[in-house]
Amino acid sequence: xxxxxxxxxxxxxxxxxxxxxxEGDEASFQxxxxxxxxxxxxxxxxxxxxxxxxxxxxxxxxxxxxxxxxAFDYMQDTWAxxxxxxxxPLALGGNNPQITGASxxxxxxxxxxxxxxxxxxxxxxxxxxxSKDRRLVHTIASASPETRxxxxxxxxxxxxxxxxxxxxGVSEEPDYQSSFANVNGRWDxxxxxxxxxxxxxxxxxxxxxxxxxxASAYFDYSAYSKQIDTVETxxxxxxxxxxxxxxxxxxxLSLTQVLSKNALxxxxxxxxxxxxxxxxxxxxxxxxxxxxxxxxxxxxIPGLPPLLAPEVQAVLEQRPDVRNQWLWDARxxxxxxxxxxxxxxxxxxxxxxxxxxxxxxxxxxGQPLGGGWTITPRVRYYTQDAANFxxxxxxxxxxxxxGSGGQLDFARVPVDRYSSDHRLSGYGALSGGVTVSKALGxxxxxxxxxxxxxxxxxxxxxxxxxxxYADFDYYQFNAALKVDLSAPFLTGDDGGEVHAHHEHEEHxxxxxxxxxxxxxxxxxxGEAMVGYRYMYSLQDGDMLHGTDPVGDAAIVAHGCGGLGxxxxxxxxxxxxxxxxxxxxxxDWLTLMLMPQFVDMEMDLRQLEGGVVDTxxxxxxxxxxxxxxxxxxxxxxxxxYALFKLFDAPGHHLHAALGLSAPSGDVDLKxxxxxxxxxxxxxxxxxxxxxxxxxxxxxxxxxxxxxxxxGIKRLESRNDSGFAFGDVFQSTAWGGYYLLDWxxxxxxxxxxxxxxxxxxxxxxxxxxxxMDFPGNYGGRYWDIGFGLSAVVPSGTFKGNRxxxxxxxxxxxxxxxYQLERTGSLSATWSLTF
Amino acid sequence: MKKAERILALxxxxxxxxxxxxxxxxxxxxHLAKPQMALDPHxxxxxxxxxxxxxxxxxxxxxxxxxxxxxxY
Numbered sequence: 001x002x003x004x005x006x007x008x009x010x011x012x013x014x015x016x017x018x019x020x021x022x023e024g025d026e027a028s029f030q031x032x033x034x035x036x037x038x039x040x041x042x043x044x045x046x047x048x049x050x051x052x053x054x055x056x057x058x059x060x061x062x063x064x065x066x067x068x069x070x071a072f073d074y075m076q077d078t079w080a081x082x083x084x085x086x087x088x089p090l091a092l093g094g095n096n097p098q099i100t101g102a103s104x105x106x107x108x109x110x111x112x113x114x115x116x117x118x119x120x121x122x123x124x125x126x127x128x129x130x131s132k133d134r135r136l137v138h139t140i141a142s143a144s145p146e147t148r149x150x151x152x153x154x155x156x157x158x159x160x161x162x163x164x165x166x167x168x169g170v171s172e173e174p175d176y177q178s179s180f181a182n183v184n185g186r187w188d189x190x191x192x193x194x195x196x197x198x199x200x201x202x203x204x205x206x207x208x209x210x211x212x213x214x215a216s217a218y219f220d221y222s223a224y225s226k227q228i229d230t231v232e233t234x235x236x237x238x239x240x241x242x243x244x245x246x247x248x249x250x251x252x253l254s255l256t257q258v259l260s261k262n263a264l265x266x267x268x269x270x271x272x273x274x275x276x277x278x279x280x281x282x283x284x285x286x287x288x289x290x291x292x293x294x295x296x297x298x299x300x301i302p303g304l305p306p307l308l309a310p311e312v313q314a315v316l317e318q319r320p321d322v323r324n325q326w327l328w329d330a331r332x333x334x335x336x337x338x339x340x341x342x343x344x345x346x347x348x349x350x351x352x353x354x355x356x357x358x359x360x361x362x363x364x365x366g367q368p369l370g371g372g373w374t375i376t377p378r379v380r381y382y383t384q385d386a387a388n389f390x391x392x393x394x395x396x397x398x399x400x401x402x403g404s405g406g407q408l409d410f411a412r413v414p415v416d417r418y419s420s421d422h423r424l425s426g427y428g429a430l431s432g433g434v435t436v437s438k439a440l441g442x443x444x445x446x447x448x449x450x451x452x453x454x455x456x457x458x459x460x461x462x463x464x465x466x467x468x469y470a471d472f473d474y475y476q477f478n479a480a481l482k483v484d485l486s487a488p489f490l491t492g493d494d495g496g497e498v499h500a501h502h503e504h505e506e507h508x509x510x511x512x513x514x515x516x517x518x519x520x521x522x523x524x525x526g527e528a529m530v531g532y533r534y535m536y537s538l539q540d541g542d543m544l545h546g547t548d549p550v551g552d553a554a555i556v557a558h559g560c561g562g563l564g565x566x567x568x569x570x571x572x573x574x575x576x577x578x579x580x581x582x583x584x585x586x587d588w589l590t591l592m593l594m595p596q597f598v599d600m601e602m603d604l605r606q607l608e609g610g611v612v613d614t615x616x617x618x619x620x621x622x623x624x625x626x627x628x629x630x631x632x633x634x635x636x637x638x639x640y641a642l643f644k645l646f647d648a649p650g651h652h653l654h655a656a657l658g659l660s661a662p663s664g665d666v667d668l669k670x671x672x673x674x675x676x677x678x679x680x681x682x683x684x685x686x687x688x689x690x691x692x693x694x695x696x697x698x699x700x701x702x703x704x705x706x707x708x709x710g711i712k713r714l715e716s717r718n719d720s721g722f723a724f725g726d727v728f729q730s731t732a733w734g735g736y737y738l739l740d741w742x743x744x745x746x747x748x749x750x751x752x753x754x755x756x757x758x759x760x761x762x763x764x765x766x767x768x769x770m771d772f773p774g775n776y777g778g779r780y781w782d783i784g785f786g787l788s789a790v791v792p793s794g795t796f797k798g799n800r801x802x803x804x805x806x807x808x809x810x811x812x813x814x815x816y817q818l819e820r821t822g823s824l825s826a827t828w829s830l831t832f
Numbered sequence: 833m834k835k836a837e838r839i840l841a842l843x844x845x846x847x848x849x850x851x852x853x854x855x856x857x858x859x860x861x862x863h864l865a866k867p868q869m870a871l872d873p874h875x876x877x878x879x880x881x882x883x884x885x886x887x888x889x890x891x892x893x894x895x896x897x898x899x900x901x902x903x904x905y
Contacts, residue, residue: 366868
């Protein structure tokens with residue numbers, strides 16, 4: 001897509017002329033959500049919720065000098081839910097919905113039988129009879145929640161009729177780490193009517209997948225014995241980590257041609273060679289061996305043919321180590337003058353040496369509606385053949401080949417490459433959606449998109465697709481905010497040299513430390529501000545009781561309300577990403593909207609002398625015996641009004657009154673069975689009242705301020721049965737302008753927070769102090785050190801940045817809690 | 833690779849056809865410069881959609897190195 005974008009920019013008229021290069025400079029933020037529908041399980045209700053993914057991305061593109069471009073992209077996904085681990089005859093009984101927290105029965109419940117024609121027979125628990133049943137079904141398993149983060153940088157240089165871009169980045173998740181780099185060249189010729197793009201890319205990936213400890217006892221991973229590290233955990237359950245390396249080389253050549261003043265076309269050819277570990281390490285394949293020479297089972301039921309008992313083995317999938325992939329794509333864009341609309345048509349053909357051919361057809365219609373609105377409906381059809389080593393499950397008419405130790409002898413299994421991953425099956429997919437965008441002035445654009453997607457074997461081009469048992473659907477929606485950084489922005493003066501602090505002081509609150517929210521208002525009616533606020537906090541100190549470190553024995557005895565603890569937190573980290581959108585309808589009033597995205601990670605450790613964790617605390621086996629939990633997604637949304645109370649030269653006072661709406665989830669569970677630790681939920685679950693009073697003052701190069709703020713929960717319980725404690729905070733700061741555009745601050749903070757009220761109204765983890773309401777809240781003292789800057793001139797004049805480190809001075813915690821290490825705040829904002 | 837050869841031939845034919853296109857003077861390129869005429873008018877959205885397709889479909893290889901992670905769910 002990047003190549004296509006580059007190609008788009010390369011087009012005459014779309015191209016950024018070097019003189020006006022800053023025109024393409026943009027900052028964007030996007031949130032996306034993906035949710036699958038439930039799978040067809042033929043009456044067996046899986047307790048697992050289907051996969052959901054929350055995605056957050058941000059990017060920026062700036063012109064450094066006339067011809068140098070620098071850009072970065074950041075993206076993170078947090079996903080959780082259930083997904084197929086294998087496929088089997090329904091008669092195998094692989095889904096096991098009755099027992100909470102139990103693994104799927106990938107080897108079945110032992111009642112599957114076959115007739116001599118290898119038709120499966122299913123045992124009916126109610127009638128006690130067997131009947132022929134050829135239906136297949138996915139075996140569903142819960143996947144442990146994970147967060148993936150990806151960042152990449154691009155640097156580019158533009159000549160008059162060419163460009164060169166270098167791009168590199170990393171993608172990190174606990175089981176899969178990739179680093180990648182691209183080089184891409186663009187040449188314009190034929191008076192810029194023709195553009196050629198050529199790109200080369202390389203990706204290196206390291207895989208270290210922890211095999212599900214609940215399930216790994218039931219599948220055979222001996223084919224990977226040289227790639228598996230085994231660690232004995234404190235709870236006695238061995239943890240197996242599968243390691244692999246994968247490399248991808250990719251190239252793409254494309255040609256873009258202006259056909260007329262109303263039409264252009266692009267066509268390209270791509271080749272990718274992938275080598276190494278290409279398996280999905282979480283998918284298993286069921287091998288069913290039916291020995292035709294065995295004595296049939298005689299059940300004594302009239303009308304039933306002689307039935308044969310199979311031997312069932314589940315094994316990790318095996319794919320070829322090499323995959324060569326070719327693609328050809330073409331797109332055509334046509335302007336419809338009478339409607340001021342654009343029609344986009346595209347086709348993509350894909351072929352690989354795993355015998356997969358795929359076709360993708362897409363069409364969309366971009367229709368401006370006036371008033372800055374554009375609506376783009378879209379439709380897409382995709383179809384693919386199955387890989388030549390794909391089968392839903394593998395049925396062999398032979399006895400199970402066994403080695404001398406009784407284990408499966410892979411050398412005598414008739415296949416050496418096998419996968420039941422439905423992504424390699426034959427199917428078609430039809431999807432449709434719409435994108436709506438709205439320009440707000442010259443600088444800001446909002447975009448929202450929705451898509452519904454249905455995957456079905458019956459939609460495969462030419463027929464012969466996978467059975468309907470594998471059909472599924474999903475929807476996704478996304479919303480984005482884009483800021484054109486080259487639009488004219490307010491800088492508080494009429495051009496020339498910016499005297500930043502004077503401007504700032506007129507700006508009603510100005511440069512408070514980055515960690516202070518609600519610290520300033522907008523100056524004049526009609527002004528608007530777009531800002532981004534990031535906060536990272538880390539706890540990895542001692543376990544405290546009150547203000548004092550405490551040993552494991554005391555935690556075990558007192559930290560879990562008399563039940564005895566088995567685990568305690570070792571490290572807890574949180575990242576918050578907030579958008580800060582402000583608008584002033586009047587000089588005395590500023591309205592503020594603050595959506596949030598949060599993600600958290602908690603590492604736990606076994607307590608010495610602790611209660612033995614039975615392993616029923618679903619998910620406490622993650623990461624090789626170092627239990628770890630991850631959550632992430634949309635947090636609570638703030639809606640505030642800021643009122644000017646007093647304003648005189650050198651002194652300013654304002655109040656903020658507002659609500660925090662409970663848009664963050666408070667029903668997240670560990671492996672879909674038990675509520676996770678209270679502060680790993682994404683929001684409060686309650687409507688919260690958030691008042692604050694802020695005073696700021698300045699004299700010459702000095703400035704200072706203070707704030708009182710609070711959070712009052714307006715409900716005594718959320719839907720999950722609890723409410724976080726109220727919060728009161730006071731803070732005061734002083735600062736000095738080191739330069740016209742740069743200031744430094746020091747501040748002190750005191751925070752008081754109550755303990756959790758109520759408790760979970762369903763099954764919840766009770767393994768450590770973090771699971772008990774009394775071990776929340778406390779009294780905290782911090783000191784903060786910050787820097788703030790405003791860009792005084794040039795393309796990015798008026799952009800403000802702030803950063804602050806908050807260093808804990810003392811923690812006085814309720815109950816038993818992990819000591820805080822510190823928190824970092826960083827802000828960016830632009831007023832226009 | 834017969835298919836690959838066929839595709840290459842098609843591209844060459846298409847390419848040679850394009851060179852005979854009528855010239856469009858710079859002052860006639862206003863329509864082509866409209867945002868809805870960009871080859872990809874919504875690139876951040878497309879990235880998100882492609883990321884999902886890549887996690888769900890076999891034909892993900894796009895001829896560039898773009899990260900994206902395992903997609904192993």
